[in-house]
Structures are given as C-alpha cells and as structure tokens.
Amino acid sequence: MDDKTLTRDFGVADLHEVGVYRGRGGYAAVAKALKMAPPDVLCEVQKASLRGRGGAGFPAGVKWGFVPQNLPGPRYLCVNADEGEPGTFKDRYIMLHNPHLLLEGIVIAAYAVGIHEAYIYIRGEYEAVAQRLETAIAGAEGKNLLGKNILGSGFDLDVFVHRGAGAYICGEETALLESIEGKRGHPRLKPPFPAVVGLFNAPTVINNVETLSNVPAIIQNGADWFLKQGLPKDGGTRIFGVSGKVKKPGIYELPLGTRLRALIEEHAGGLKEGCVLKAVIPGGLSAPILTAEEIDLPMDFDSLAGAGSMLGSAAVIVIDRETPMLEVLRITSKFYAHESCGQCTPCRIGTAWIHKIVTRIAEGRGEPDDIDTIISLASNIKGKTECPLGDAAALPILSICRKFRGELERSLK
Amino acid sequence: MVKLTIDDRVLEAREGLTILRAAQESGIDIPHFCYHPAFAPEGSCRMCLVEIEGVPKLELACSTPVREGQKVRTRSPSVVEARKSVLEFFLAEHPLDCPICDKAGECRLQDFYEEYGRFDSRLKEAKEKREKKAAIGNKLILDRERCVLCTRCVRFLKEVTGTGELGVVNRGNHSEIATYESELVDNNYTGNLVDLCPVGAITDADFRFKARAWFLDSRESICPLCGRGCHIFVDVHPGFPRVLLPQRAYRIRPRENPDVNGHWICDFGRYSYAYLDRGRLDKLVQNKGGRETVLTAEKTSQIIAAKIRGLVELERRPRITVLLNTTLTNEELYLADRVFRRGLGLKNIFVADPPEGTADGFLQTAERTPNRRGAAAIGPFPALPGLGELAGATDLLLIFGHFLAARAAAGELKSAFDRIEAKYLWASHRSPLDELVDIVIPTPVVAEKSGTLTNVEGRVQPISPALGFCSEGWPEWRALLDLAGALDLDRGFFEPLASPADILAVMKKEISFFG
Numbered sequence: 001m002d003d004k005t006l007t008r009d010f011g012v013a014d015l016h017e018v019g020v021y022r023g024r025g026g027y028a029a030v031a032k033a034l035k036m037a038p039p040d041v042l043c044e045v046q047k048a049s050l051r052g053r054g055g056a057g058f059p060a061g062v063k064w065g066f067v068p069q070n071l072p073g074p075r076y077l078c079v080n081a082d083e084g085e086p087g088t089f090k091d092r093y094i095m096l097h098n099p100h101l102l103l104e105g106i107v108i109a110a111y112a113v114g115i116h117e118a119y120i121y122i123r124g125e126y127e128a129v130a131q132r133l134e135t136a137i138a139g140a141e142g143k144n145l146l147g148k149n150i151l152g153s154g155f156d157l158d159v160f161v162h163r164g165a166g167a168y169i170c171g172e173e174t175a176l177l178e179s180i181e182g183k184r185g186h187p188r189l190k191p192p193f194p195a196v197v198g199l200f201n202a203p204t205v206i207n208n209v210e211t212l213s214n215v216p217a218i219i220q221n222g223a224d225w226f227l228k229q230g231l232p233k234d235g236g237t238r239i240f241g242v243s244g245k246v247k248k249p250g251i252y253e254l255p256l257g258t259r260l261r262a263l264i265e266e267h268a269g270g271l272k273e274g275c276v277l278k279a280v281i282p283g284g285l286s287a288p289i290l291t292a293e294e295i296d297l298p299m300d301f302d303s304l305a306g307a308g309s310m311l312g313s314a315a316v317i318v319i320d321r322e323t324p325m326l327e328v329l330r331i332t333s334k335f336y337a338h339e340s341c342g343q344c345t346p347c348r349i350g351t352a353w354i355h356k357i358v359t360r361i362a363e364g365r366g367e368p369d370d371i372d373t374i375i376s377l378a379s380n381i382k383g384k385t386e387c388p389l390g391d392a393a394a395l396p397i398l399s400i401c402r403k404f405r406g407e408l409e410r411s412l413k
Numbered sequence: 414m415v416k417l418t419i420d421d422r423v424l425e426a427r428e429g430l431t432i433l434r435a436a437q438e439s440g441i442d443i444p445h446f447c448y449h450p451a452f453a454p455e456g457s458c459r460m461c462l463v464e465i466e467g468v469p470k471l472e473l474a475c476s477t478p479v480r481e482g483q484k485v486r487t488r489s490p491s492v493v494e495a496r497k498s499v500l501e502f503f504l505a506e507h508p509l510d511c512p513i514c515d516k517a518g519e520c521r522l523q524d525f526y527e528e529y530g531r532f533d534s535r536l537k538e539a540k541e542k543r544e545k546k547a548a549i550g551n552k553l554i555l556d557r558e559r560c561v562l563c564t565r566c567v568r569f570l571k572e573v574t575g576t577g578e579l580g581v582v583n584r585g586n587h588s589e590i591a592t593y594e595s596e597l598v599d600n601n602y603t604g605n606l607v608d609l610c611p612v613g614a615i616t617d618a619d620f621r622f623k624a625r626a627w628f629l630d631s632r633e634s635i636c637p638l639c640g641r642g643c644h645i646f647v648d649v650h651p652g653f654p655r656v657l658l659p660q661r662a663y664r665i666r667p668r669e670n671p672d673v674n675g676h677w678i679c680d681f682g683r684y685s686y687a688y689l690d691r692g693r694l695d696k697l698v699q700n701k702g703g704r705e706t707v708l709t710a711e712k713t714s715q716i717i718a719a720k721i722r723g724l725v726e727l728e729r730r731p732r733i734t735v736l737l738n739t740t741l742t743n744e745e746l747y748l749a750d751r752v753f754r755r756g757l758g759l760k761n762i763f764v765a766d767p768p769e770g771t772a773d774g775f776l777q778t779a780e781r782t783p784n785r786r787g788a789a790a791i792g793p794f795p796a797l798p799g800l801g802e803l804a805g806a807t808d809l810l811l812i813f814g815h816f817l818a819a820r821a822a823a824g825e826l827k828s829a830f831d832r833i834e835a836k837y838l839w840a841s842h843r844s845p846l847d848e849l850v851d852i853v854i855p856t857p858v859v860a861e862k863s864g865t866l867t868n869v870e871g872r873v874q875p876i877s878p879a880l881g882f883c884s885e886g887w888p889e890w891r892a893l894l895d896l897a898g899a900l901d902l903d904r905g906f907f908e909p910l911a912s913p914a915d916i917l918a919v920m921k922k923e924i925s926f927f928g
Contacts, residue, residue, distance in 0.1 A: 167584065184581065189456040189476055342562065342581070342588030343457045349502040352586035356538035373535055380498035383470045384459055 003229060005217045005237055006210065007253040010097045016132055018139035021100040027145055029216035033108045034153040036219075041112035045215060047223035049235040053090075054080055054171075054208030055284065055312045056388070057234075057301040060215075064113050066195035067203045076199040077110050077118040078180065078206045082164055082171035084123060085284035086335060087315035090239040090251050091209035095122070095129045098213070099136035103159065105212030107150065108219055110157045113205055118159045121176050124166045133161050168339035172387045173206040175341065186343050187387035210239060230256035234300045238311075242268040244318035245275045257303075260295040264318060275320035279404070283312025285332060286392035288399035289319075309399070325404040326362055326411045329397065333358045336393035344385040350377050351393050366412035375401050417483040426479045433461055433474035436487065443487055444496060444525045446611045447563035448475035451676050452572055458563050460525070462495045463487050471495055493529070500530040506540055506586070507612075508558040516613030518626035522561065541586065549579070549591075550598035552618045552684065553606060557589050560614035566590060566606045573677065574775070576600045590614070601773050604683040605676070608666055617664070619684055624650055624663045632879035633668060635866055636682040637740055637859035639770075640778035640785055642868030643667065643674035643682055647689070647860055647879040660690040661880055662860075673868065679777045692842045694855040695883040700848065710887050710895055713852060717811070718899030720835050721757065724809055734761040734807040737794055738814035739782040741889055742864030743873065743927065744916040746784070746791045748893040749813070756902040761806065763797040764788060765817045778869050783859060787867030790926040804829035810836045813856075813889055815844035839889055855886025862888055864913035873927060890916065 014020045021027070033041050046061030067075060079102070083091045094102060106118050122130050137159050140146040148156050162180050164170045170179045174188035177199045198204020214236050218226045226235045234256040240263055243249045247269030254263065260282060264270065271277055277292040282299065288309040290297070297303050304311045319328060337355035342348045354377050357370055375398060382394035401408065414425045419436050426435035431454065433443050446458035454476035462471035466484035471491060486492060503522060511517040543557035567579045567590065578598040582591045592598060598606070607617040631646040646666045652658050665686045667678040697708050708716075724733055735753045737746060753759045772779040788794055797803065800821050803810075810833050818826065823845050830836060836850035841858045859866070861882040865873050882888075890913055897907040910916055920927045 169584075189454060189473075337585060340585040342583070342585045345457070345459050345499050345502050345561070348562070348586055348588065349506050352541075353502070353505055353536070353538065360538065367537070376535075380495075380502070384462060384495060384498070386456055 003237065003255060004253045005229065006094060006098070006101065006213050006239060007251065010093070015097055016099050016136055018100060018136065018143050018145070021098075022143070026100050027104055027143075029219040030104050030107045030145065031151055033111055033219045034151055034155060038112050038114060041108060041219065044223050045109075045112065045218055048218045048226040049223075049233055050211065050214055050218060050226070051234055051301060052208055053210035053214075053238070053313070055085065055286070055310075057311065060109075060207055060211050063195065063207070064109065064205055066193070067113050067205060068196060069114065071203060074117060074200075074202050075113060075115045076202055076204040077106060077113070077115045078173075078176060078194075078199060078204055079106060079118065079120040079209060079212060080171060080173065080176060080206055081120050081122040081126070081129075081209045082176060083126070083209070083313075084168040084171040084339075085286060085313045085315060087243055087281065087317045088241055088284050088313040089243075090241045090314070092126060092129055093239070093251050094209055094213050095126070096132055099133050100140065101213045101216060102133075102209055103136060103140050103146065105215035106159060107146065107157055108215045109205065109207065109212055111155055115205065116156050116158065118157060119180055119199070120159065120161045121170070121180060122161060122163055123171075124164045127163075130161050130163050137161065167341070168335075169341040169387075169389060172389060175387070176206065177204065186341050187389075189386060231300055233302065238299065238314050240267075240299065241313075241315040242318065243315070245272050245320040245323070246270065246318050247272055254299075256300045257298045260290070260297050260299055260316070263299060263316060264295065268316075268318070271318065271320060275322070277318065278321045278323065279319040279325070279328075281315075281317040281319070281396070283310050284315040285317070285335065286310075286388075286396060287312040288395045289328075289403060291403055324411075325400060325407050326358070329400045329408065330355075330358045330362050332396050332400065333393075336389070336397075340389060340393070341387075344387075344390060346381040347385045347390040347393065350381040350390075353377055354393075354397060361408075361411055364413070368412055370412060371401055371405060371408055415479050415481040415483075417479050417481070417485065419485045420487055428479070430479050431475055432463060432465075432472075432477050432479055432483075432485055435479045436474065436485075441487060443474045444521075444529060445475055446521055446561055447565065449565050449568075449609065449676075452565070452568045455564060455568065458499070458561065460496060460499050462492060462499075464489045464492050496525070496529040497532060500526055501532060501535070503561055504530075504534065505536045506558075507561075508540065508545075508556075510559070513622075514559065514613040515616045515621055516559075516610070516626070520613060521611035543589065547591075548597075548618075549615075550603045550606075552680070553598055553603055554616050554618055554621065555590060556614050556616070559612050560590055561612050562588055562590070563611055564590075565609040565611070566615060569602075569605060569609055570598065570600075573605075574600045574602050601679045601681060601777060602677055602775070604680050605667065605678070608676075620664045629663060631666070633877070634860045634879040635783065635874055635876050636665070636678060637783040637866070638682045638685055638781060639679075639776075640780045640783065640869035641674065641776050642783050642866055642872065642874050643678045643776060644670040644874075645678060645682065647686070649880060660687075662686050662689045673870075673872065673874075674776055677776065679773065679775070681777055688842070689858060689860060689880065693883070694840055694843050694847070694853060695885060697855060697885045698847060698853040700851055700853075708852070710891070711899075713854060714892065714895035714899040716852070717837050718896060720809055720837075721900060725757070729808055730758065731760060732806065732808040733757070733759050734763070734803060734810050735759060736763055736765045736797065736810070736812045736814070736817060737788070738764060738766050738816055739780070739785040739788045740766075740859060741784060741788075741813060742859075742862060742876070742913065743784065743787040743791065743867055743920065744864045744913040745889045745893065746788050746794075747916060747920050747924075748890055748897075750791055751906070752893050752897050752900075752902060753811075756897065756900070762792075762794055763803075764792075764794045765797045765812075765814065765820070767816045767819060780869075783868070784866045786869055786871055787865075787873070790867065790871075790924065791920075800825060800829045804832040808834045810850075812836065812838045812840075812846065812850065815840040815842050815846055818844035818846050839892055854892065855883055856892075857882040857886070857888050862913075864890065865917060871926075 170185040175185040179185040333355040337351040378394040445461040447455040461474040464486040547555040629648040636643040830849040838850040
C-alpha cells in the first residue's frame with residue numbers, strides 16, 4: 001500500500017544491505033538534509049508534528065529544540081531500542097528488516113541538532129537484531145554514510161550499539177542513560193532533563209526507533225505530506241503490533257486515527273474461531289484496558305487519552321472471553337513487581353504487595369476487601385514516583401479492577 | 414531572595430534553596446528519609462511530597478527549588494494521605510522489632526508513624542525474610558529487614574569518603590544494600606553510617622544492646638583526640654537508682670558544625686571514648702612521707718609552693734622543670750606561662766604530648782591532642798629533651814599529664830625519676846608515673862572542663878563540662894591559680910581571676926591571636 005512509510009519495503013530481499021537499501025532510494029534523505037542548514041532540518045521535523053513512538057507521544061522536533069546549542073562540549077543522541085513494553089515488537093521489525101531506515105533517521109537527527117556520537121540502546125534479548133545493526137553500521141560506514149565527513153558534507157557521526165541486560169526500567173530514558181554509562185539502571189531525578197544534562201552530563205536527545213525511522217520520509221517528502229498521512233496533531237503512520245486472540249497477529253502500519261475495531265476485525269482478521277472479544281489493551285501493558293464496548297475509538301494519542309487510556313507503544317493485546325481477568329491481573333502485577341527498579345518506595349513495595357494479594361486470590365484465598373485494597377494501593381503508587389513506571393503499573397491494575405470488578409469478585413471467597 | 418507561601422505563611426528564601434530547606438529554615442518540618450543536607454537530593458523515599466498550587470502532581474520538597482509567588486501546602490489532605498501511604502508501604506516490609514532495636518526512640522519511621530501515620534495495618538501477606546545481622550564493617554551490623562533503602566549510606570561512601578564500599582543489589586522489592594561480595598566497609602568514617610541511617614538498619618556493634626536511646630542525655634563537647642576539634646555529643650547515661658552502671662558515656666556522635674567537621678566525625682574519635690571512664694584517677698595520692706594529713710587543694714598547693722620557694726631561695730631555680738601538654742586549654746597554658754615563665758622566671762618549660770599518628774587527609778590530623786595550635790600561640794613551648802638529660806638537670810619536676818609514661822620503659826622511667834628530688838603530677842589517668850612521684854592530683858579530661866581549645870585551623874572553640882568530675886581532684890587552671898596564690902605572685906593580676914572566662918578575657922587583651 002502507498003500510505004506505508006516504514007514497512008513499505010519490508011518484503012524486499014536483503015533490504016538490510018546498504019546496496020539494496022540505496023537502490024530503493026535509501027539515504028537520499030540524508031543527502032538532501034546534509035545540503036540544508038541544520039535549523040531548516042529541525043524546522044521541517046517540528047512542522048511535521050512527529051510525536052514520539054516510544055509511548056509518551058512527546059513531539060520529537062520540540063525535544064530536539066530543547067538542546068542548548070551554545071554549550072561547549074559534546075552532545076549525544078540515544079536511540080531507545082529497549083522495546084520492553086509487553087506486547088510491543090514493532091521496533092524489532094524495523095531494525096531487523098530495515099536497519100538503514102533507522103540509521104538514516106539517526107544521521108538526519110544528529111545533523112539537525114549538531115551531534116557527532118549516537119548510541120543505539122537495544123534490549124539484551126535482541127541479539128540477532130543487535131548483530132544486524134552492527135552489520136548495517138559497518139555497511140554504512142563503508143559507503144561513507146556514517147563516520148567522518150559523511151557524503152563529503154564535512155559532517156561526522158559515529159553510531160554505537162549498546163546492548164542492555166534485560167531490565168524493563170532501562171527503557172525509561174534516564175535509566176537508559178545510566179545504563180549506557182555503565183551504572184545501575186535507576187531513573188534520575190528530573191530536572192535537569194536529558195536535553196540539558198544527559199549522557200555523560202552532556203545535552204542529549206533520546207528518541208525511539210520508530211520515531212527516528214519516520215524522519216527520512218519527512219525530509220524527503222516534506223512536513224505537509226507527513227501530516228496528511230495521519231492527523232493534524234499526530235503526523236504520520238503508526239506501526240500497530242497486534243497480539244492475543246486474533247487470527248492474524250503481527251505488525252500493521254496504518255495512519256494514526258485508524259479505528260481500533262478496524263484494526264482488530266479487518267487488518268488482524270478478527271478474533272480466532274470461536275472466540276468472543278472481552279477486552280483490549282490498546283498501547284502496551286501499561287495502557288489502561290478497554291472493554292469490548294469501547295473499541296470504536298480512533299487509535300491516536302488524544303482519542304485514547306480522552307477515553308482514559310493511552311496509545312503508548314501502539315501494541316494492541318486482544319483478550320477473549322475465555323481468558324480470566326484475574327489471570328490478566330496476576331500477570332500484569334507480576335510483571336511490574338518484577339520490573340520495578342526498587343528506587344521509589346511506593347513502586348518498590350506497592351507493586352510487590354499488590355502482586356502478593358493477587359497471587360493469594362488466585363490461590364483461592366481471596367477476601368472480600370482485597371479488590372478495594374488493591375485499588376487503594378495502586379492509587380497510592382499513581383503519581384507518586386519519580387519515573388513513569390509507577391503509573392505504568394498502577395493504571396492498568398486500576399483499570400482492570402474497576403472495569404472487571406464483578407468478574408474479579410467472583411474469585412473471592 | 415524570593416517570596417513564597419508555605420502553609421499560609423509568607424516567607425522569604427534565598428534563590429536556589431529547595432522547598433524543604435526553606436521550610437526548615439522557617440521552622441516548618443517536612444518529613445523525609447532519603448534527603449540529607451550533605452548530599453545531592455535523591456528523591457526516592459517520596460516522604461517529602463508537598464502540594465504546589467497549579468501543579469497537578471505532588472512534588473518533592475527535597476529537590477524542587479523555591480520560586481517567586483509559589484504557594485506550597487505541607488499539610489493539605491492529599492499531602493497527609495501521601496505521607497500516610499508511604500509509611501504504610503514502609504511498614505508493610507518492616508519487621509516492627511522496635512523492642513529489640515537500638516534505633517528505637519530516635520527512629521524516623523517510629524517518629525513519623527506517630528506524627529503522620531497512625532493507621533491500622535492492612536497487610537495480610539507475609540513479609541519478606543531478609544538477613545538480620547550482616548556484618549558489613551568492623552563495627553557495622555546491617556539488618557536488611559529494617560532497611561528503607563534511602564541509600565544515605567551508599568551516598569555517604571560515594572560522595573564523602575569516596576570509598577564506595579556499599580551499593581544496591583538486586584531489583585524491586587528484592588533490592589538490598591550490600592558490599593561487593595564479602596568485602597567490608599573499611600575507612601576511618603564508618604560510624605557515620607549509623608547516625609545517617611534513619612532507621613535501625615545499620616547499627617553499631619559497639620553500642621548494640623547496651624542502652625536505650627531515651628535514657629541517654631546528649632551533652633555537647635569537643636573531641637580532644639586530634640587537632641581538628643570536631644564538635645561532638647557525648648551521650649551519657651545518668652544511671653538508675655541503686656544500679657551501678659559500668660560506664661557513663663555510651664557513645665560519641667558528631668554534632669553538626671559546617672566550619673569544622675560538617676556532619677561527621679572519624680571512627681578514632683567515635684570509638685575511643687572508653688578513656689572517659691576507664692583508667693581514671695579519682696583519688697589524690699601522696700606517696701612520700703606517709704603522713705596522715707588529709708590533703709586538700711589548699712594544702713597541696715602549699716606543699717608544692719614551699720618546695721618551689723625552697724629551691725628558689727637556694728638559687729636552684731634553673732633546676733625546676735615543668736612539663737605541660739597540649740590537651741590543656743588555652744587558659745591553662747596561658748596561666749602556666751604566667752606562673753612559671755613570667756612569675757618564677759623558669760626556663761625549663763616543655764611540652765610532653767602523646768606520640769603523633771598520621772593524618773587521614775579528611776578530618777583526623779597527625780597530632781593527637783586538641784590544642785597544639787593554642788600552645789604555639791601562647792608559648793611556644795619547646796619539645797621535651799631526652800629523659801636522661803631532663804633528670805640530670807632537674808631537682809623539682811612539675812608534670813601536667815601522664816603522657817611521659819608512654820615515652821619510656823618502666824625501668825628507665827624509674828631510674829630517671831629516682832634522680833629527681835621532688836616530683837608532682839597532675840593527671841587524668843592512672844599511669845606508671847603515679848608511683849614515681851610525691852603527689853598525684855586527679856584532673857578532669859576535656860569533656861569535664863571549661864575553657865577554650867584552638868583547633869588546627871586556629872579556631873578558638875569553647876568547651877563546657879559534658880560530664881561531672883571526681884571530688885578529690887581539680888582542674889589544672891584551678892591548680893595554677895592556687896599555686897600563684899601560695900607563691901604570692903602578682904596578686905593584682907591573679908586574684909581577680911576566678912574562672913576560665915576571666916582568664917580568656919585577660920588573654921584577649923594581651924595576645925592578639927585570641928583578641
């Protein structure tokens with residue numbers, strides 16, 4: 001389909017090889033950008049209203065604009081390829097099938113902000129993907145698309161792949177910086193924000209893989225074209241990762257604003273034979289759950305926020321009627337108790353406590369006030385931690401308890 | 414300066430100050446565990462959350478700077494709820510073994526629960542079992558069940574000593590404070606971790622199970638064990654009726670002073686307090702003559718004065734030797750100078766101090782006495798010559814302090830002292846010298862005295878008695894004034910002097926260093 005930007009060429013054989021990628025017009029955007037003045041590149045991305053694809057949806061161009069240009073010393077670009085949000089697997093596909101698209105985005109972003117060193121922080125589990133990136137970087141360097149004096153422009157950029165060790169928290173941008181610095185992945189106190197004090201205390205831009213992969217098309221086709229691909233405030237397409245009880249789980253690149261119902265019923269082929277829809281987690285596990293009645297929503301940042309959920313990483317988890325919500329709650333609470341970094345009190349102890357209660361209910365020893373206690377504990381985590389992990393744990397737990405209270409209470413004695 | 418409102422009180426605060434500090438300076442307490450004024454804010458305990466008008470979420474008072482026109486609420490319903498919930502989380506993982514915890518009575522978790530908690534536990538689950546007595550340092554015992562993970566200990570070792578022995582291992586609710594494998598916290602400042610710990614997680618092997626905090630009375634003093642003059646608390650047990658306690662002082666803790674020692678003291682100063690109670694001289698001893706006269710302060714000075722006068726009359730003045738030391742206060746050293754050098758015209762006035770150690774590069778200095786700088790400003794007094802040389806040139810020896818005993822073997826001391834006709838000793842502790850002299854007069858230690866000491870940086874610091882002193886002795890300044898009286902020296906000068914404060918007033922006029 002024509003409206004695809006990121007996945008259009010996924011079927012092309014050996015697309016990950018620099019020659020093949022260039023043969024399909026790849027790196028033309030880099031060549032174009034390097035002839036523009038950096039502020040013009042920045043301006044074009046800002047006009048395109050490219051919102052962050054990692055989960056928070058913060059406009060990338062605005063983020064770049066926060067980096068002070070008058071400070072001495074280096075600036076860094078960190079690519080968040082930690083992709084730890086349960087249900088999310090879009091970045092893996094981009095990096096595996098189209099690594100040069102990401103590298104092209106990195107070069108343009110670095111050029112716009114005046115950065116000469118970029119780190120791709122990739123989750124440890126993606127070993128083959130990391131290998132693919134290393135090969136792609138070497139290939140690009142061989143063609144003078146990375147390294148010194150890129151395409152004769154005088155612009156230098158080195159890209160490094162840094163593999164994480166499997167902690168969800170390292171997808172939080174300041175924990176990610178700590179991890180690259182060789183420290184324990186604990187989120188930092190903000191302010192100062194990474195744009196001013198980031199990696200190795202230098203101004204740093206941190207963008208998600210999918211976000212940066214959109215940049216070449218913006219430079220190539222212009223901000224207006226990009227905006228037309230999506231919504232006025234949400235430019236471009238989005239890669240939705242559909243998993244769960246659907247006939248065709250996988251990734252679907254669609255314009256922002258595509259209805260959730262269409263995504264499930266048309267693109268993902270509807271629910272599996274004999275399955276009836278019960279609930280949908282629309283944006284990765286941290287996104288508050290939606291009931292079967294709520295799926296007529298357009299999938300964009302503001303519509304989902306309006307419905308009390310979030311677009312997050314656009315990972316759609318489809319849950320059918322046979323799946324007990326208590327099990328969904330148990331897996332959810334287990335994940336956050338396991339992944340809490342342990343720094344802030346409410347998240348460290350609250351997630352573990354909630355998980356203990358849910359486990360007890362699952363073992364058939366639930367008590368009448370348990371759901372109220374879980375709701376109260378989750379509310380005491382929400383908004384009271386340093387990083388978004390606290391909210392990411394509290395919000396889905398609260399939504400499951402509130403929207404499926406009746407079903408959960410049937411599990412109590 | 415910026416103007417802000419905290420709980421309906423309008424106050425002015427310096428720019429760059431955090432809300433917590435600004436509140437503190439205005440007498441408004443914001444509870445906290447992880448924040449400590451000596452470290453960069455950590456923001457992890459979440460106890461100091463406050464409400465700021467116009468900000469949707471509660472904000473950290475420990476790291477949010479004050480702003481012009483800011484309206485902060487520290488007791489609004491949402492803040493009260495947030496504090497309660499943080500305490501509930503802490504207590505859900507806390508063993509509540511206060512009855513056997515050394516921190517009880519001075520524990521933030523206890524205090525804050527009393528003030529901001531007071532809820533019934535909703536916990537039905539089992540608490541995590543963790544190591545209860547991990548020896549993480551020479552004197553440090555870590556109870557991981559009590560730990561609230563404020564990481565003050567970790568940050569102290571990172572930011573203050575730079576030794577970094579402690580870190581956090583594991584994740585989430587499995588997070589624990591630990592050293593690397595079996596290594597220990599090993600530096601000269603480990604005891605500070607006990608004070609820093611807001612709960613009973615790190616306790617002191619030296620203090621463990623010895624006394625309940627609420628029986629102890631914290632008295633202010635200056636550490637006399639090196640030239641730094643760190644400000645300290647001597648924690649004293651006043652005792653119980655009809656129960657004899659083995660000691661008066663149970664521990665030494667740092668007393669904050671930004672100019673001298675900040676919030677810290679070294680382990681040497683902290684753990685050497687046994688000298689306050691052990692080995693003390695508490696009886697006036699008269700060795701020679703065996704007369705049955707009960708010696709009083711007056712009688713003693715008369716005996717010594719008579720001896721001095723006799724030698725002066727026989728023109729053996731140069732054969733009188735005085736040994737001072739630099740644990741004496743400025744006032745005492747000054748009086749010694751006035752009496753012996755200027756009053757009697759003596760020349761053999763020396764300092765006999767304990768041997769030097771090594772400086773640790775932070776607080777502890779090489780000299781192990783608290784007033785060497787003061788002695789230099791008042792004297793200077795030359796260092797002691799060899800023992801044999803001293804004995805050969807001396808008929809009358811006046812010794813202040815027992816430190817000479819550490820400089821020579823017992824036999825050597827005895828043969829030297831046997832050559833000296835008359836010997837008088839003022840000392841705080843028993844030593845081999847006691848049997849070699851004619852009279853031994855018990856004297857107080859620094860923690861029992863009034864006066865001033867001059868630290869290594871030239872700071873003149875006042876001391877007042879933190880502990881009482883035995884009835885049979887008297888301080889050196891008293892002895893020196895009595896001696897001046899008995900010798901009939903310059904009455905116009907000595908007679909009006911009745912206290913260290915009087916003496917200091919005179920010194921200020923006479924010696925520009927003290928002016």
